Amino acid sequence: QVLLVESGGGLVQTGGSLRLSCVVSGRTVSSLVMGWFRQAPGKEREFVAAISWSGRNTYLTDPVKGRFAISRDNAKNTVYLQMNSLNPEDTAVYYCAGRGISGSVPQAESEYAYWGQGTQVTVSS
Secondary structure, rough: EEEEEEEEEEEOOOOEEEEEEEEEOOOHHHHHEEEEEEOOOOOOOOOEEEEEEOOOOOOOHHHHHOOOOEEEHHHEEEEEEOOOOOHHOOOEEEEEEEEEOOOOOOOOOOHHHEEOEEEEEEEEO
């Protein structure tokens, strides 16, 4: 059984930073493409970032480019989302997701087989 467990969420003021972590168990994370998604209140879940199995290729949605960064430490079976310059529009539950290696790094949530339980990020104005 593959389990993804997120941590690092919390309450932060506008302009602040948080680093989310996602620890993978049950499967070697180096065999997975990993992504982060978020769901704000009353909205659908949306893509935030994704990273190839090697870490060489990363993708970010436009609203977070220049502020967020995704990285991975395969030796620790962990994926990170560093979030800087946070604003209230970033308030959401953040989910870690994974899928087996493919020829692409997808941005559609339907492409991901494994999901964490989510961690709340709240940015106050």
